[in-house]
Amino acid sequence: MINFEQAEKLSDEEIVKLTLDNQDYFLFIINRYKVKLLNFIGRITNVKAEDAEDLLQEIFLKIYLNLNDFDCDLKFSSWVYAIARHQVISSHRKLQARAEGHVIEMEDKKFQNLISDFDMQKNVDAEFTKEKIMKILDNLGDKYREILILKFLEEKNYQEISDIIKRPVGTVGSIMNKAKKEFQKELKKQGVKL
Amino acid sequence: MPLENNFGEELLHKIKDEKIQPKPRWQFLLKNYFVWGLGIFSLLLGTIAVSLIFYMLRYNDADIYDRAGGHLWEKLLLIIPFFGIICLTIFILIVLYNFKHTKKGYRYSSFIILSAVVSFSVILGVFFYAVGMGEVTDNILGKNVPFYDRIINPRVGFWSQPENGRLMGLIKAQASPREYTLIDRNKKEWKVLIKEVEDISYNSLELNQLVRFLGKAQSENEFIVVEILPNMPSGREFFGRFKNMPSPPGPGQGIKR
Numbered sequence: 001m002i003n004f005e006q007a008e009k010l011s012d013e014e015i016v017k018l019t020l021d022n023q024d025y026f027l028f029i030i031n032r033y034k035v036k037l038l039n040f041i042g043r044i045t046n047v048k049a050e051d052a053e054d055l056l057q058e059i060f061l062k063i064y065l066n067l068n069d070f071d072c073d074l075k076f077s078s079w080v081y082a083i084a085r086h087q088v089i090s091s092h093r094k095l096q097a098r099a100e101g102h103v104i105e106m107e108d109k110k111f112q113n114l115i116s117d118f119d120m121q122k123n124v125d126a127e128f129t130k131e132k133i134m135k136i137l138d139n140l141g142d143k144y145r146e147i148l149i150l151k152f153l154e155e156k157n158y159q160e161i162s163d164i165i166k167r168p169v170g171t172v173g174s175i176m177n178k179a180k181k182e183f184q185k186e187l188k189k190q191g192v193k194l
Numbered sequence: 195m196p197l198e199n200n201f202g203e204e205l206l207h208k209i210k211d212e213k214i215q216p217k218p219r220w221q222f223l224l225k226n227y228f229v230w231g232l233g234i235f236s237l238l239l240g241t242i243a244v245s246l247i248f249y250m251l252r253y254n255d256a257d258i259y260d261r262a263g264g265h266l267w268e269k270l271l272l273i274i275p276f277f278g279i280i281c282l283t284i285f286i287l288i289v290l291y292n293f294k295h296t297k298k299g300y301r302y303s304s305f306i307i308l309s310a311v312v313s314f315s316v317i318l319g320v321f322f323y324a325v326g327m328g329e330v331t332d333n334i335l336g337k338n339v340p341f342y343d344r345i346i347n348p349r350v351g352f353w354s355q356p357e358n359g360r361l362m363g364l365i366k367a368q369a370s371p372r373e374y375t376l377i378d379r380n381k382k383e384w385k386v387l388i389k390e391v392e393d394i395s396y397n398s399l400e401l402n403q404l405v406r407f408l409g410k411a412q413s414e415n416e417f418i419v420v421e422i423l424p425n426m427p428s429g430r431e432f433f434g435r436f437k438n439m440p441s442p443p444g445p446g447q448g449i450k451r
Contacts, residue, residue: 020216023209030202053201060205061214068219071297166300 012076016067023064030060033077036154037084043149044142045088055091059084078163081154085146085164114152118184136186144179151176226297233292237311240285242331243278244319249328250275253427255349261421262360262408264352277346286311329427336431343379343432350429354379356411361386361419362426364433365403374399376417377436387412388419404433 007015007028019025037059041052062083070079114133137145150156150164158176162169208214251273259269289311293299299307322328336342343350353362361384367375374386386407399405399422406423 024206026209027202027206030205034201056201057205057208061209064209064214065217066222067216069217069222073298162301168301168303170303 013070013072016070016076019064020067026064029063029080033080034060037080040081040084040149040154041088043153044085044146045092047092055088058091059087062087074163075160078156078160081150081156081160081164082166110153110155113155117152118180118187132187132190136183136190139186140179140182143175144182147172147175147179148183229292229295233289233296236285236288236292237315240282240289240311240315241318241322242327243282243285244315245322245328246331247275247278247282247328248320248323249332250278250347250428252328255426258423262352263358268352272349272352282315286315332428333431333434336429337434343429347429347432349426350379350432353406353426356384356417359408359410359420360406361409361411361417362406362429362433363404364436365399365401365405366436367401368399376405377433379433381436383415385416386419387416388422390418390420391422404430 002022002024007018007025010018010028012029012032015025015028019029034056038052038056041047041055041059045052045055047055063080066083070076115129137148140148146165147161150161156164158169158172161172161176165172167175254273256269256273259272264272286308290304290307293302293307293311294304332347335346339346343354350362353360355361356378361376361378363376363378363384365374366377366383369375369385372388374388376384376386378384390409404425406426407417407419408421408423409417409419412418
């Protein structure tokens, strides 16, 4: 029998070990990551909502199938995001795209992180700026959009991003710099004051 | 994006209904060992390629090519052991690819991996060369690879152009102190006449010895020797294929065995 209260307190890594003995524990992993991953799918692809849910199901099935491959030296969340990213990339071409582009939603806290990182003036109209930022992110190249999303919206550090996109940390830093430059260039074009 | 509330439960039911199980651990271990194994194997082949490169460079005959004729680019092709270099490059790329596909290989930059692999290959390759691996490799290739004389060791081809005054082959018979029968790389027999050579080192020519001559082709199967060149160690086993060919009938007497 699963003690739900106790299980909630366990780390992801502990839940993985328990899942290998009792598949019911996998529900905890699903519940912890379903919203995060669905948002992630929406941010890095432009698939339709119904396709996104199918994709999410495929991602969880893949996570479940590959549980024995999880390396405890990695963060479980990085491993999960890496699988999600891989699955999204390999399924993306098969799925229909939304006409309106990516779903890049941003909570206020994350928006503030982004503003402070790019030294944007805080007295500008927040909603106006937010909308423009989302549009700029939407229009950036896949590589740059992905890395900015992982950093500012998924709040991953460089090591985690490295483990997710399977590139060295130094390369992550260099892509990040280029992405920021590209982003700033677009901000200026859109008339957002820096 | 909205998500159905019972998404997790439905997915778990699906897993149970379809009896989906995590892939066993041994499958991942096997894949991991295969990637590492292939990488290490390629690394070793790369070091052997390095030992072959050093071996070919050591006996490059650079000093002889000036006398032997041929274009500059041709000499360059002969001096630089391209086959070994291409093999080394391929093996290094395989190591790089495999290392990148190990569990944490992506954490290292290609530059760091390449530097480490090249350094390791050269150091171990020099050691292999020192213990004679380069020669052994050349012998194995010469004995077994069909295109050895064209691709692996084009020096054999270069020295097998009687029309350009270069002849290489195996001594199969001696008719007189200054007349030999030679088998070239195409298994063609040549009557070799050592008339203009002052040096008497030809006296030491022995049956089944690999020799190189500079001179001129007098007819379809007759070659006048002007200079007897020192032995070329590489390619020995390529001509070794002809060792068991029967000696030509007739002037087979008086051969040193």
